[in-house]
Amino acid sequence: MSTFFTSRLFFISLALVVIAATLPLYVSGYVLGLLTVAFYFGVFAMAWDLLFGFAGEVNFGPTFLIGVGAYTAGILNAQFGWSVYPCIVLGALASVIAGLVLALPALRVRGPYFGLTTLVAVLMLQNFIVVFADLTGGEIGLTIPDVITIDAGANYWIALGFMTISAAILYGLSQSPIGLVLQASGQDPVQAGALGFNIVKHKLAAFIVSAFFSGLSGALLVFYFGTASVGTVVDVAVGVNVIVSAVLGGRRTVLGAALGAIFLIVAGEFLRPTGELATFIVSAVALLVVLFFPGGFLGAALSREARS
Amino acid sequence: MDMRLSNRAVLEVRGLTKRFGGLTAVKNLGFDVNGGEIFGLIGPNGSGKSTAMKSVMGIERPTSGEVIFEGENVAGLPAHKIARKGFGMVFQHSRPLNRQTVLENILVALLPDSLFMLFPDKALVERAKWIAERVGLGNVMNRRPPTLPFADLRRLELAKAIARDPKVVLVDEPFAGLTRAEVDIFSDLIRSFRDEGRAVMLVDHNVKSVAALVDRVLAMYLGEEIVTGRADEVMKNETVRRVYLGGAIETHARPETSFKDKVPLLQVENVSVFYGKAQALENVSIHVHEGEFVSIVGLNGAGKTTLFNTISGFLPYSGEIVRGGDRLRGTSPAKIARSGLVQCPESRELFGEMSVRENLDLGGQHLSDDKRAAQLAWLFELFPILKERQGQMAQTLSGGEQQMLAIGRALMMQPQILILDEPTLGLAPVILEQLSKALTKLRQTTSITVLLGEQNVTFALPHADRVYVLEHARIVWEGDPGRFAAEAGADFL
Numbered sequence: 001m002s003t004f005f006t007s008r009l010f011f012i013s014l015a016l017v018v019i020a021a022t023l024p025l026y027v028s029g030y031v032l033g034l035l036t037v038a039f040y041f042g043v044f045a046m047a048w049d050l051l052f053g054f055a056g057e058v059n060f061g062p063t064f065l066i067g068v069g070a071y072t073a074g075i076l077n078a079q080f081g082w083s084v085y086p087c088i089v090l091g092a093l094a095s096v097i098a099g100l101v102l103a104l105p106a107l108r109v110r111g112p113y114f115g116l117t118t119l120v121a122v123l124m125l126q127n128f129i130v131v132f133a134d135l136t137g138g139e140i141g142l143t144i145p146d147v148i149t150i151d152a153g154a155n156y157w158i159a160l161g162f163m164t165i166s167a168a169i170l171y172g173l174s175q176s177p178i179g180l181v182l183q184a185s186g187q188d189p190v191q192a193g194a195l196g197f198n199i200v201k202h203k204l205a206a207f208i209v210s211a212f213f214s215g216l217s218g219a220l221l222v223f224y225f226g227t228a229s230v231g232t233v234v235d236v237a238v239g240v241n242v243i244v245s246a247v248l249g250g251r252r253t254v255l256g257a258a259l260g261a262i263f264l265i266v267a268g269e270f271l272r273p274t275g276e277l278a279t280f281i282v283s284a285v286a287l288l289v290v291l292f293f294p295g296g297f298l299g300a301a302l303s304r305e306a307r308s
Numbered sequence: 309m310d311m312r313l314s315n316r317a318v319l320e321v322r323g324l325t326k327r328f329g330g331l332t333a334v335k336n337l338g339f340d341v342n343g344g345e346i347f348g349l350i351g352p353n354g355s356g357k358s359t360a361m362k363s364v365m366g367i368e369r370p371t372s373g374e375v376i377f378e379g380e381n382v383a384g385l386p387a388h389k390i391a392r393k394g395f396g397m398v399f400q401h402s403r404p405l406n407r408q409t410v411l412e413n414i415l416v417a418l419l420p421d422s423l424f425m426l427f428p429d430k431a432l433v434e435r436a437k438w439i440a441e442r443v444g445l446g447n448v449m450n451r452r453p454p455t456l457p458f459a460d461l462r463r464l465e466l467a468k469a470i471a472r473d474p475k476v477v478l479v480d481e482p483f484a485g486l487t488r489a490e491v492d493i494f495s496d497l498i499r500s501f502r503d504e505g506r507a508v509m510l511v512d513h514n515v516k517s518v519a520a521l522v523d524r525v526l527a528m529y530l531g532e533e534i535v536t537g538r539a540d541e542v543m544k545n546e547t548v549r550r551v552y553l554g555g556a557i558e559t560h561a562r563p564e565t566s567f568k569d570k571v572p573l574l575q576v577e578n579v580s581v582f583y584g585k586a587q588a589l590e591n592v593s594i595h596v597h598e599g600e601f602v603s604i605v606g607l608n609g610a611g612k613t614t615l616f617n618t619i620s621g622f623l624p625y626s627g628e629i630v631r632g633g634d635r636l637r638g639t640s641p642a643k644i645a646r647s648g649l650v651q652c653p654e655s656r657e658l659f660g661e662m663s664v665r666e667n668l669d670l671g672g673q674h675l676s677d678d679k680r681a682a683q684l685a686w687l688f689e690l691f692p693i694l695k696e697r698q699g700q701m702a703q704t705l706s707g708g709e710q711q712m713l714a715i716g717r718a719l720m721m722q723p724q725i726l727i728l729d730e731p732t733l734g735l736a737p738v739i740l741e742q743l744s745k746a747l748t749k750l751r752q753t754t755s756i757t758v759l760l761g762e763q764n765v766t767f768a769l770p771h772a773d774r775v776y777v778l779e780h781a782r783i784v785w786e787g788d789p790g791r792f793a794a795e796a797g798a799d800f801l
């Protein structure tokens with residue numbers, strides 16, 4: 001842990017953040033907008049990696065947590081006229097509560113069943129939104145009256161700052177004793193239990209942290225978008241993107257997940273002129289990375305550093 | 309020691325029973341273990357030793373019975389609670405954190421079960437270092453587990469188990485896969501746990517080492533106690549001899565000249581294999597005649613598994629491997645296996661979530677229905693336990709039962725050449741005898757060719773027509789088993 005502040009990874013991350021912070025001075029609003037979304041996705045992916053990479057639990061429904069946070073914030077603002085910041089905080093809290101309700105029973109089942117439970121949760125949320133259209137805006141989506149700011153540069157800095165702080169916390173957590181215990185329980189639950197660790201408690205904590213950051217990021221994102229819709233924050237396809245980002249960036253690296261998310265969103269945008277082909281190309285790249293560098297971007301880089 | 313406790317055993321087990329569905333794995337077991345005592349548990353494969361240990365530790369929830377620790381009944385508590393009361397367990401199959409160093413792996417075991425410790429204590433790090441030194445990992449503290457030799461990985465397991473200074477240490481098969489010299493070192497370590505006043509419970513099939521180590525031993529069979537007492541008394545017990553120890557393994561080597569094929573069936577010529585820069589095999593040449601039984605004897609890390617994996621087509625190599633006149637280079641592992649060269653790997657590679665029967669049927673899938681049925685019937689005669697357990701999920705079998713299943717699955721493929729990599733790992737003496745008989749029968753009734761990799765020479769020699777000794781990636785000796793003891797046995801006997 002203490003070696004982190006002198007490690008190459010730390011300086012590279014610091015340099016990247018500093019460079020990124022200067023971008024609004026010389027790039028277009030269009031690029032800033034793209035990166036703003038990418039940074040929020042980065043948080044989704046990092047939060048997901050804490051669960052999968054460390055606790056060893058595959059959450060197929062990251063958008064359940066994201067969506068609950070996003071819609072809670074959106075509904076409170078649009079339907080009840082609450083102001084922006086309480087909405088964001090409550091969005092994050094709602095996500096934590098929803099995460100608890102989901103995880104408590106789901107963590108009791110082993111292996112693939114946890115993943116299936118999380119997937120079903122997404123589908124239920126999606127149905128709920130469609131059925132209670134009066135409240136949620138249904139399939140059309142919910143228009144959100146308030147914004148944090150309309151300035152593209154400010155929005156960009158908020159997203160960057162939020163991602164940086166989240167990254168610091170999530171990475172720090174992953175490297176702390178709790179991260180070690182999580183990894184041990186993910187690796188071999190029986191042995192972790194015999195070493196005296198209450199695995200369910202630790203995994204639950206990881207789930208709560210993951211839910212908090214997912215929900216918070218989701219809530220911030222809807223205030224940036226100005227709308228909440230199934231297609232942007234709940235759909236299974238969005239969740240798949242989050243998962244692909246994390247795997248692409250490097251499992252168990254946390255920071256890699258953010259890189260993966262930025263890559264995925266920026267690449268998708270660059271390829272937009274190719275139309276339908278874009279998704280295909282991005283998916284193919286992701287598949288190739290997973291097949292030939294199973295450690296992901298950062299995993300491959302880290303192991304090269306370790307070898308030299 | 310507290311006066312009240314001084315006349316009371318640290319661990320008292322009463323009427324312990326564990327049922328899995330219809331199967332009673334442990335039946336009404338009772339014993340005491342005192343502080344400063346090593347208590348052994350022996351019995352054939354599947355007799356319930358591991359289950360008994362896991363029930364004490366809380367990994368399996370006992371169906372009934374009491375586990376009394378310092379006067380308190382802990383039966384039914386979850387493992388993490390029991391662990392915190394003062395229990396540590398050494399697992400047979402370890403899965404250390406591969407991205408963390410040895411020291412960090414030990415550190416994990418020392419952490420409190422708390423969600424609020426964000427930075428490891430300096431004192432904990434010091435203690436982890438001390439434990440590493442204590443179990444002989446001092447020189448490799450900063451290495452990562454994947455780079456460690458097998459024995460060091462086992463040391464790491466010991467280190468984790470004693471990290472929090474438990475009063476009861478449970479050790480399941482610590483000696484499996486270790487060399488003679490390493491077994492002695494581990495025996496000393498386990499003895500030192502006892503001398504520190506811990507209560508130690510030990511399971512292993514290395515009868516000699518167990519007998520030398522334990523103060524008392526309980527022999528069990530089919531989940532029940534046969535007898536408890538001093539090791540020498542228990543080993544003399546008639547039932548123990550019959551169900552566990554079995555008879556001596558007979559030898560019968562055939563001279564090489566008795567094999568009629570002019571060109572050996574399998575020739576490995578000047579084969580070298582590298583893992584990165586490390587050379588795992590250096591100019592290895594061996595040959596095996598049709599119908600011959602050849603043993604490759606070598607300590608851990610000598611290169612046995614590498615040699616077998618090379619023959620099976622998994623690794624790139626220089627030199628030639630020729631089978632029945634054809635070069636094998638360029639043939640895929642799947643094709644090699646289909647053509648009758650079947651390897652039964654050390655790591656078993658069973659399909660854990662499939663049943664015993666399904667695993668066997670997969671092995672015999674290329675056979676016609678009646679041939680498969682006949683082969684299965686023959687196999688069940690060889691390993692009756694597999695017949696009983698056809699419906700059980702493979703991963704829930706006991707260690708030895710899994711080994712039998714792995715061998716059984718390989719035999720279902722009706723191999724022409726069968727490669728057995730450390731088949732005796734984790735097998736009870738009586739099962740060794742059964743396996744031995746099976747191999748003898750195989751040799752007499754079929755024309756199967758067997759290549760056996762072993763460090764257990766008491767098993768490897770009797771079956772072999774010829775023996776090679778592999779040491780540090782090279783073949784250093786070749787000859788018939790009769791000459792082995794005199795010329796090459798120093799490291800093994």
Ligand SMILES: Nc1ncnc2c1ncn2[C@@H]1O[C@H](COP(=O)(O)OP(=O)(O)OP(=O)(O)O)[C@@H](O)[C@H]1O
Nearest residue numbers: 328333353354355356357358359704705706707708
């Ligand atoms: N989860 C389970 N479900 C069903 N049967 C089980 C389960 N776990 C163990 N068994 C069965 O209980 C019996 C006792 O198993 P156990 O692992 O305790 O044997 P063991 O004495 O340790 O054998 P070995 O020496 O081969 O390791 C075996 O027949 C095994 O197949």
Ligand SMILES: [Mg+2]
Nearest residue numbers: 357358706707
């Ligand atoms: Mg066992």
